[in-house]
Amino acid sequence: MNWSGWKAVSIHSFRPRTSAGASAGKADTLPERFGPGAFGFGKLAKPEQVAALDxxxxxxxxxxxxxxxxxxxxxxxxxxxxxxxxxxxxxxxxxxxxxxxxxxxxxxxxxxxxxxxxxxxxxxxxxxxxxxxxxxxxxxxxxxxxxxxxxxxxxxxxxxxxxxxxxxxxxxxxxxxxxxxxxxxxxxxxxx
CATH class of the missing domain: 1.10.760.10 (Cytochrome c-like domain)
Known part of the structure; x- marks a missing residue:
């Protein structure tokens, strides 16, 4: 496998994007700060879902x-x-x-x-x-x-x-x- 073009990234280097990203404007998708493009799946938990597990x-x-x-x-x-x-x-x-x-x-x-x-x-x-x-x-x-x-x-x-x-x-x-x-x-x- 050719790894040229890849660079090491720590989890601390991820920052919320301010420009329009793949999930911008969609309240039910994960923000990109959770990973590169959030891998195209998942959604934010609603407060009542969190409360049921908390x-x-x-x-x-x-x-x-x-x-x-x-x-x-x-x-x-x-x-x-x-x-x-x-x-x-x-x-x-x-x-x-x-x-x-x-x-x-x-x-x-x-x-x-x-x-x-x-x-x-x-x-x-x-x-x-x-x-x-x-x-x-x-x-x-x-x-x-x-x-x-x-x-x-x-x-x-x-x-x-x-x-x-x-x-x-x-x-x-x-x-x-x-x-x-x-x-x-x-x-x-x-x-x-």
């Missing part, structure tokens, strides 16, 4: 939606939608355990919600995005709160009468949280 939940509870759930409701949901992969009560199945079980001498305990996850809000976030495996994102917010309550209860982190919602969930302190240390390295990009 569902992250932070450790402090920012992003938690309205709704609530109980341990009892979560137990019913878990049996119906989760036990096939995670076993009865979350103690282990083809896709692993979610609940701390009795230690086996000479065997390292599995990393599960009750001994490894640093934030209770992460349980909600993960279940809402990725579960159940065959229908991710299909659960209502109330169902996710209920499943989260059941999982935290099964790991002996809350009692059976606890009602989880956007206020109570971030208040739960996970046993593994002190094991996680902030990245305090210097000399590069610092994220705080």
């Amino acid at each position: 569902i992250d939940v932070r450790p402090d509870g920012t992003g938690l939606p309205a709704g609530s759930g109980t341990v009892a409701a979560g137990a019913v949901l878990f049996s119906a939608k989760c036990a096939a992969c995670h076993g009865s009560g979350g103690t282990g199945g083809p896709n692993g355990a979610l609940v701390v079980t009795t230690a086996v001498p000479g065997k390292r305990p599995a990393k599960v919600i009750g001994n490894y996850w640093p934030y209770a809000t992460t349980v909600f976030d993960y279940v809402r995005r990725a579960m159940p495996f065959n229908e991710p994102g299909s659960l209502t917010n109330g169902e996710v709160y209920a499943l989260t309550a059941f999982l935290l209860y099964s790991n002996k982190l809350i009692d059976e009468k606890t009602i989880l919602n956007a206020k109570t969930l971030p208040a739960i302190r996970m046993p593994a949280q002190p094991s996680y240390v902030p990245d305090d390295r210097k000399g590069g990009p610092e994220i705080r």
